[in-house]
Amino acid sequence: MTRRTFFRTGAAAAVAAVAGVTALETGAVPGRGRVHELLGLTGPDGVVPDVPAGPVVSGTFASRARRTEVGYSVVYPDGYAAGARLPVVLALHGRGGDHRAAVNDLGMDRYLTAAVRSGTPAYALATVDGGSDSYWHRRADGSDSGAMLEQELLPLLTARGLTTGRYGVLGWSMGGYGALLQVLQRKVPPVAVGAMSPALWHRYADVQPGAFDDEADFERNQVLGRAGSFRGTAVRIDCGRDDPFAGAAHDLRTELRADGGQQPGLHTGGYWRRMLPDQLRFLGAKLAV
Structure with missing residues (x-):
């Protein structure tokens, strides 16, 4: 040569x-995300805090809205008794999950204790089975996970002594989309919403199979382009830059002028655990206003 x-x-x-x-x-x-992961550019996984978990009360109820028996859990921060009169945040699981995912997969019980110990005003978390692929809205078979939250879960939580006049919603992936959707579809919308990696699409042609019944269902339940409906609700949206939903999440965050950001990360539990401290502080502060 x-x-x-x-x-x-x-x-x-x-x-x-x-x-x-x-x-x-x-x-x-x-494969950009995989390359970034190999290069160490997707950020560290969140580590569940080494603090005690508070009481967790679990049960079931027959849901008319979902047409089935569903499980639920109420998570209290350490130092507060089960049944304490606290505000509440509904935690909506992702696709394939159930009410146990918040604790079993993300360690949210310990993250809640850590947030309260660091000065966040205390509140409880309530989780419920929304259906493995319901996307938290009314489906063609008549089931409606979103209506279940308002018509069944919130009254149940009120009966348990929680204050539900001002409540928040937190979700990840499918549940992140569901949390945002509650603002548009509930008679009494949440005062604050936290969404991590929300499953959002601009076009029906791009949606995950099974997320919507058809294009009309997608359009009825679209959260992009409806900024006016979010007035009065504080919103935080976080999404990893290598997440497939990063573009749509960025667009909605800009549209709503929401808190949050696009950090190094993938669509993983490790990323959601890393963002939980900021999300829980945000929700606690807004509920306390």
Whole structure:
């Protein structure tokens, strides 16, 4: 190889490398998230705090809205008795989950204790089975997980001594979308919503199979482009930059002028655990206003 050929080859390789990096950063190359993960660019996984969990009270009720028996749990911070008169945040699970996911998968019971110990005004978390792929809205079979929250879960929580006149909603993935949707569809909307990696799409052609019954269902339950309906509700939206929902989450956050941001991260439990301290502080502060 001549010296001239060597330099030409090196220059070509450099150009190709730059082009490859540019394509990765713009999303033109599949697997960008995996490459970023291997390079350590997706951020650390959140670590569940080493603090005691508070009381967790679980039960079931026959849901007319969902047409089935559903499980629920109420999570209190350490230092507060089960049945304490506290405000409440509804925690909505992601696709494939149930009411146990908040504690079993994310350690939300310990994150709640840590938040309260760090000065966040105390509140309880309430979780419920929303259906593994309901997307928290009325479906063609007549089941309606969103209505269940308002018509059945909130009255149950009131009977348990929680204050529900001002409540918040927190969700991740499917549940993040569901949390946002509650603002549009409830007679008494939440005063604050926290959404982590909400499952959002601009177009019906891009949706995950099973998320909506048809295009009309998608349009009825679209949260993008409805900023006026969010007036009076504080919103925080966090989404990892390598999450497939990052673009739509960014657009909605901008549209609503919401708190939150786009951090290094993927659509994973590790990312959601990392964002939980900020989300729980945000909700506690808004409930206490």
